[in-house]
Amino acid sequence: MTGMGSYLPLFVVLPLAAGFLCLLLKGVAPRAAPWLSVVSMLGLLALAGSAVGGGGTEVAFAGGWGPRAFGDGAFVAGIALVLDGLSRLFLLLVALVGTAAAIYALRYLAPEPGRPLYHLLFNLLVAGMNGALLAGDLFNLYVFVEVASLASYGLVAYRPGGTEVEAAFKYLVLGTVASTGILLGIATLYAATGMLNMADLAAAIAAGAVPRPALAFAAGLFVLGFATKTAAMPFHAWLPDAHPSAPAPISAMLSGLLIKTLGIYALVRVFFLVVGVDERMRLLLTLLGCLSMWGGVLLAQAQDDLKRILAFHSVSQMGYVLVALGIDSWLGVAAALFHAVNHGLFKSALFLSAGSLERLSGTRRLSEMGGIFQRAPATAVGLVGSCLSIAGVPPFNGFWSKLLILIALVSAGQYLVALLAAGAALMTLVTFVKVQRKAVFGPLPARLAAARELPATMYLPVLALVVLCLLSGLLWPVGVDGVVGAAASAVRAPGEGGSAVEQYVEAVHGSRTP
Amino acid sequence: MTLYALTFALLGVGLYGLLAKRNMLKKVVGLVIVEYAVNLLLVAIGYRTGRGAPILLPGDDPALFAAGSVDPLPQALVLTSIVIGLGATMLLLAMVLRLHQRYGTLDVDRMDRLRG
Amino acid sequence: MREDGDGLSVIVQVVTRWILVLIVVYGLAVASFGHLTPGGGFAGGVVIACGFVLATLAFGGRSGPARAFHRRVAQLEAAGALAFLGVAALGWTLGHFMQAWMPRGSGLTLASAPFLVLLNLAILLKVGAGLFAGFMVLVLFDRLTDAPREGEGGA
Numbered sequence: 001m002t003g004m005g006s007y008l009p010l011f012v013v014l015p016l017a018a019g020f021l022c023l024l025l026k027g028v029a030p031r032a033a034p035w036l037s038v039v040s041m042l043g044l045l046a047l048a049g050s051a052v053g054g055g056g057t058e059v060a061f062a063g064g065w066g067p068r069a070f071g072d073g074a075f076v077a078g079i080a081l082v083l084d085g086l087s088r089l090f091l092l093l094v095a096l097v098g099t100a101a102a103i104y105a106l107r108y109l110a111p112e113p114g115r116p117l118y119h120l121l122f123n124l125l126v127a128g129m130n131g132a133l134l135a136g137d138l139f140n141l142y143v144f145v146e147v148a149s150l151a152s153y154g155l156v157a158y159r160p161g162g163t164e165v166e167a168a169f170k171y172l173v174l175g176t177v178a179s180t181g182i183l184l185g186i187a188t189l190y191a192a193t194g195m196l197n198m199a200d201l202a203a204a205i206a207a208g209a210v211p212r213p214a215l216a217f218a219a220g221l222f223v224l225g226f227a228t229k230t231a232a233m234p235f236h237a238w239l240p241d242a243h244p245s246a247p248a249p250i251s252a253m254l255s256g257l258l259i260k261t262l263g264i265y266a267l268v269r270v271f272f273l274v275v276g277v278d279e280r281m282r283l284l285l286t287l288l289g290c291l292s293m294w295g296g297v298l299l300a301q302a303q304d305d306l307k308r309i310l311a312f313h314s315v316s317q318m319g320y321v322l323v324a325l326g327i328d329s330w331l332g333v334a335a336a337l338f339h340a341v342n343h344g345l346f347k348s349a350l351f352l353s354a355g356s357l358e359r360l361s362g363t364r365r366l367s368e369m370g371g372i373f374q375r376a377p378a379t380a381v382g383l384v385g386s387c388l389s390i391a392g393v394p395p396f397n398g399f400w401s402k403l404l405i406l407i408a409l410v411s412a413g414q415y416l417v418a419l420l421a422a423g424a425a426l427m428t429l430v431t432f433v434k435v436q437r438k439a440v441f442g443p444l445p446a447r448l449a450a451a452r453e454l455p456a457t458m459y460l461p462v463l464a465l466v467v468l469c470l471l472s473g474l475l476w477p478v479g480v481d482g483v484v485g486a487a488a489s490a491v492r493a494p495g496e497g498g499s500a501v502e503q504y505v506e507a508v509h510g511s512r513t514p
Numbered sequence: 515m516t517l518y519a520l521t522f523a524l525l526g527v528g529l530y531g532l533l534a535k536r537n538m539l540k541k542v543v544g545l546v547i548v549e550y551a552v553n554l555l556l557v558a559i560g561y562r563t564g565r566g567a568p569i570l571l572p573g574d575d576p577a578l579f580a581a582g583s584v585d586p587l588p589q590a591l592v593l594t595s596i597v598i599g600l601g602a603t604m605l606l607l608a609m610v611l612r613l614h615q616r617y618g619t620l621d622v623d624r625m626d627r628l629r630g
Numbered sequence: 631m632r633e634d635g636d637g638l639s640v641i642v643q644v645v646t647r648w649i650l651v652l653i654v655v656y657g658l659a660v661a662s663f664g665h666l667t668p669g670g671g672f673a674g675g676v677v678i679a680c681g682f683v684l685a686t687l688a689f690g691g692r693s694g695p696a697r698a699f700h701r702r703v704a705q706l707e708a709a710g711a712l713a714f715l716g717v718a719a720l721g722w723t724l725g726h727f728m729q730a731w732m733p734r735g736s737g738l739t740l741a742s743a744p745f746l747v748l749l750n751l752a753i754l755l756k757v758g759a760g761l762f763a764g765f766m767v768l769v770l771f772d773r774l775t776d777a778p779r780e781g782e783g784g785a
Contacts, residue, residue: 009727017715023708027701064726116704139591146598153605162616166625169609173532176545176602183595184525184552190588191559597672604764611768 006060019123057507080136085486230263248355256348285326292319371444382462560588637690653681671753710755
């Protein structure tokens with residue numbers, strides 16, 4: 001780490017530069033903005049691809065301010081960016097879904113005004129998520145979470161209708177309270193240890209440097225904050241309003257990525273690496289998960305608005321991830337991460353499809369749709385494929401990750417939770433069979449007789465995501481296993497004991513600057 | 515310790531305003547109070563009674579410096595968190611303006627069209 | 631601001647014209663010496679943004695310069711952000727992102743850390759323009775047909 005610097009900051013610098021370039025060129029070349037987003041996302045895809053190719057843990061220190069000797073130990077004084085298996089997995093997901101959303105937005109947003117601002121916020125969202133995925137200390141995690149959150153608040157309010165702004169207001173208030181809770185938790189840990197770097201904190205907490213009440217207080221605040229960002233059940237109130245209110249590519253980004261990077265990823269990083277997970281925490285995760293799983297599915301039954309159905313199912317699917325995280329085994333963590341990634345792929349495909357259907361039929365009401373297959377087969381195939389994925393139909397990826405979660409639950413002896421998960425999966429299947437029958441097949445309403453297939457830039461991203469769903473289902477033993485397995489091993493060693501934390505600490509401190 | 519207790523009291527005041535008030539502007543004020551209570555707590559964590567400003571001059575002994583000055587890091591954190599809070603508040607006020615323009619009221623109960 | 635939005639009395643306008651120069655110079659000084667004294671790019675940016683808020687109040691939001699400035703303010707903010715990224719990225723030529731790539735002087739002078747001065751000035755541009763844009767959005771809200779949404783003001 002002494003000679004050449006690391007390329008890691010590029011993950012944040014590239015989208016930031018693209019975003020502000022969009023704003024700079026506002027008056028000169030407004031048409032460049034959508035293409036700048038596509039170029040920045042393709043660049044990130046290449047970067048993420050090369051990052052996934054590498055192994056081990058890479059560390060970059062801003063300005064070269066690495067670990068310093070102090071007293072009889074060493075601590076990290078500067079801002080660290082850390083790339084390990086867990087970050088790799090989610091960086092790849094962000095790049096894949098972000099690219100699809102950027103290409104989709106090329107034509108979807110074409111008639112709407114104020115596009116440079118949209119693309120600025122889109123790129124800020126991506127920069128914030130990438131930064132949160134790479135942040136090596138708690139405070140920068142908080143800052144990047146806030147950057148991504150602020151961009152998402154603006155994007156939810158992008159369409160200036162009353163309900164959209166109202167949803168954004170609610171989202172902003174709840175999101176800011178959650179972030180303030182996270183900051184309070186960070187302040188508590190800092191007061192007890194005087195450290196912010198996650199590797200240093202992990203070592204200090206493992207050594208018992210934080211009194212138990214303080215640790216419990218901080219842990220409670222982190223659960224509150226990150227569960228709100230994940231929209232787990234008692235903290236979900238903002239999501240069903242906020243996600244449908246945004247434009248379709250942003251709904252895909254929010255439901256497909258944001259609740260995972262700011263919620264699941266941050267939860268896993270903070271608890272599995274820094275704070276530590278005990279039996280009570282596992283029980284809490286299982287409870288939150290069961291509540292979300294069933295609550296989301298049941299609330300979705302009463303909806304007729306396609307995007308609201310999808311939003312409630314995001315709550316439900318995050319429930320599976322939380323339940324799997326509550327299992328005390330490597331398999332449970334791996335299944336949770338696999339399902340989080342799969343959900344990112346198929347839920348973004350679903351939200352993009354919902355946007356296409358809205359564009360085609362002029363409504364989001366399922367009861368007024370129908371017969372789209374006769375008019376726009378490519379769009380219809382995209383929706384059907386992603387519906388099959390979320391419903392858990394083999395050989396799509398949703399089936400394999402749900403199966404893995406069930407296997408992990410049964411082998412951990414949690415039969416009741418396994419039964420609940422299987423029941424919720426069945427309900428999901430029923431819902432999405434209904435959705436595709438109503439939206440795609442059936443008689444064509446007379447109103448839609450003139451509907452025509454949408455431009456290729458709107459159905460190709462969806463089809464690409466569906467193909468990815470199929471591939472990650474079929475090729476699970478070949479390539480996916482390695483990436484997801486490495487991600488799970490980064491936070492939990494396959495055998496007994498918590499050597500993953502030690503590895504992380506060693507990796508961060510190993511790259512000492514002279 | 516009293517200082518910590520007071521910041522938590524301030525936090526409670528902000529949360530009360532956020533939850534109990536129906537006027538959106540009062541909710542915004544409540545949210546800002548919550549943010550500032552946490553900022554105040556952070557500054558209080560870094561403060562050490564009787565110590566000097568954290569300026570490390572060439573030739574100073576780092577150990578003596580660490581023992582004789584207040585903790586500068588929380589101040590940097592608070593600065594960042596104030597800037598973030600500023601952005602959030604500005605966005606929130608713009609939304610309140612837009613909602614007032616549309617519904618002609620600041621009362622959240624009278625504009626609730628979302629089923630949540 | 632008066633109801634019709636075209637400024638305050640001529641006394642205020644004359645005084646503002648004098649004071650504005652001082653405010654801008656003061657903001658620049660606060661930002662440039664940020665590495666030595668309390669202040670820095672953010673504080674300097676706030677000072678300068680306040681100066682332009684004063685000018686807008688005195689001369690009215692509809693005066694020619696104010697409108698011209700408002701049209702360009704987003705570009706200025708973007709230029710500030712890009713300048714910050716550019717200065718920070720030049721650190722890669724020596725090894726690390728954000729590495730101080732300019733020669734360091736000694737003593738408590740402006741030249742003691744030119745790298746920090748550049749970063750502070752970039753932040754000054756970003757924060758000054760961003761805050762002023764936020765002010766304009768909030769004040770002129772009903773009058774802007776396509777109101778830009780500001781919210782990510784920060785470095």
